[in-house]
Amino acid sequence: MKQARTIRYQSAAHVATVELHRPEHANAIDPDTFAALGEAYHRAEHDSDVRVVVLSGAGADFSVGLDPNAFLPALQKRLFSLDAPGRINPFGTSSRLSKPLIAAVQGTVGAMAHELILAADLRIAADDACFGQGEVSRGTTPAGCASVRMPLEVGWGNAMRWLLTAEDWPAEEALRLGLVQEVVPAGRQVERAQELAAVIAAHPPLAVRETLRIGRRAYEGAAHHVYGELLPAMYSLIGSADFAERLAAMQEDREPVYTAR
Structure with missing residues (x-):
C-alpha cells in the first residue's frame, strides 16, 4: 500500500516511532503522506500500550516540507482538509495527540515539516539540521500554525526574523531560540529521542498526560x-495576483513583480 511506503510505524516498550518514509523525495509531504501520518497518530492515540510517540524521517533529510506538485491542485480547489475520521490532525490545531510527541530531525526541515515539529512537545536535532519557514517568499502564509506557535516558542521578534525573511537557520540557532531542546551528532537524533521517550514512558501515564x-x-x-x-488565509493568497505572478515568473525564469493584489 502507498501509505505503508510513506509512513512507517513501530512500537516497543510503550513508545511508538512514526517515520516519514519517502527518502527518494527528501520526505516531501504529499496528501497521502499527510493522511497516513494522521492515521498513524490516531493509531498511537488509541493504543493503550503506547505512552509516548517519536516522529522521525528516513534518509538524509527529515523532510523538505510540502510537495507542491502533489498538493497544489487540492489547495487551489480548496479541497484539502486537516481532519478526517480515523485521523488526528498532524498540526494539532483541531484534533491532537494527548500523549507526548518527541520530534527527531536531521538535514532539511522545511516549512510544513517545521510546522509538524512545532506541534511536538520536545525536539531533538542533529547537528546538520537546517530549518526553514519560507512561505512568504512563495506568496503564501504558514497554514499549519507556525505563525502562531513560533512566536509563542521564541518570542515575537525572533519569530518574525525568520518568518518574514524566509531565510533558513541552522541547528545552533534553533537551540539558541529554544525551538529544539538538544543538538546531537547526526545519526543519533532518533536514538536520543527514544531515550527521552523511555524516561517519560516509565512515569505514571495519567500524570504525564x-x-x-x-x-x-x-x-x-x-x-x-x-x-x-x-x-x-492561505486559500486567499493562493488566489491572489501575486501568487499567480510568482508561478509565472518561475516558468519564465525571471524575477517576479509583485503588486499587492
Missing part, C-alpha cells in the same frame, strides 16, 4: 481562536 494537557491549555489557550483562520 494530565501535565501535558494543563500545560498546553495554559500555553496555547489564547491562540486557539485564530486556528480557524489559517487555511482560509
